[in-house]
Amino acid sequence: MASNTIKQLQWRYATKSFDPSKKLSEEKIDLLKESFNLTATSYGLQPLKMVVISNDATKKDLVSMTMDQKQVAEASHVLVLCIESTITKEFIEGYFDRVEQIRNTPRSILHPFESFLVASFSEKSHNNIKTWMEKQAYLAMGNLLTVCALEGIDACPIEGFEPKKYDEFLDLANKGIQSVLVLAVGYRAEDDFFSALKKVRRGTQEVIIDME
Numbered sequence: 001m002a003s004n005t006i007k008q009l010q011w012r013y014a015t016k017s018f019d020p021s022k023k024l025s026e027e028k029i030d031l032l033k034e035s036f037n038l039t040a041t042s043y044g045l046q047p048l049k050m051v052v053i054s055n056d057a058t059k060k061d062l063v064s065m066t067m068d069q070k071q072v073a074e075a076s077h078v079l080v081l082c083i084e085s086t087i088t089k090e091f092i093e094g095y096f097d098r099v100e101q102i103r104n105t106p107r108s109i110l111h112p113f114e115s116f117l118v119a120s121f122s123e124k125s126h127n128n129i130k131t132w133m134e135k136q137a138y139l140a141m142g143n144l145l146t147v148c149a150l151e152g153i154d155a156c157p158i159e160g161f162e163p164k165k166y167d168e169f170l171d172l173a174n175k176g177i178q179s180v181l182v183l184a185v186g187y188r189a190e191d192d193f194f195s196a197l198k199k200v201r202r203g204t205q206e207v208i209i210d211m212e
C-alpha cells in the first residue's frame with residue numbers, strides 16, 4: 001500500500017483550472033508562509049521574499065503578464081517567489097546577527113565564517129549571485145509544492161510569466177526584490193480535465209541508479 005506521502009504526491013498535479021469560489025483559510029495561508037520561511041537555503045542566507053496576493057482585481061490583471069494563464073485569476077491566492085535585488089555585506093551580516101542572537105553564539109566564534117562569506121560574495125559577479133539566488137527560489141517552490149500536496153492544497157507552479165512586468169506592476173524594485181517564480185494556490189475546479197489524467201513520469205528504475 002502506498003504511503004500517505006506517495007498518495008498525496010500522486011494526488012497533486014499542476015492545476016489548470018481552480019474553483020474561484022473556494023478560498024484558502026487564513027490558517028492554510030499562514031502555514032504556506034511559514035513553510036516558505038522554513039525552506040533550506042544555501043548557507044542559510046535566505047535571499048528570498050514571497051509576495052502573497054489575494055485581491056481578485058490584482059489577480060485578474062496578472063493574467064496578461066502570465067501568458068494568459070487563467071490560473072492566476074481563478075486561484076485563491078497567487079504567491080510570487082522573489083529574490084533580493086542584490087546581496088550586500090550588510091545582508092550577510094544580518095544573518096550572523098540572527099545566529100548570535102537566536103543561538104547565543106559569541107560573534108568571535110562566527111567571525112571566521114562571516115568574513116569568508118563576505119569576501120566570497122564580494123568576489124562574485126552580479127549574474128553569478130543572481131543565478132545562485134534563483135536556485136534558492138526553486139528550492140522554495142519545491143518545498144511549497146510538497147507542503148501543498150501534504151496539506152491537500154492544489155497548486156500550479158508557473159514559470160510562464162513576464163518577470164519584468166510583474167516587477168513593475170507590483171512595484172517590487174522599491175521593495176528591493178525581483179520576481180522569479182509564481183505559484184497559484186487554491187482548490188481545483190471539479191471539471192478540471194487535467195485532474196483525471198495519469199501521471200507521466202520516467203520509470204523509477206530508469207531515473208534511479210543504485211550503487212553497491
Ligand SMILES: Cc1cc2nc3c(=O)[nH]c(=O)nc-3n(C[C@H](O)[C@H](O)[C@H](O)COP(=O)(O)O)c2cc1C
Nearest residue numbers: 012013014015016069156157158159160161199200
Ligand atoms: C518550474 C516549473 C515551472 C512550470 N511552469 C508552468 C507554467 O507556466 N504553466 C503550467 O501550466 N504549468 C507549469 N508547470 C507544471 C509542469 O508542466 C508540471 O509540473 C509537469 O508537467 C508535471 O505534471 P504534474 O505536476 O501535474 O505532475 C511548471 C512546473 C515547474 C516545476
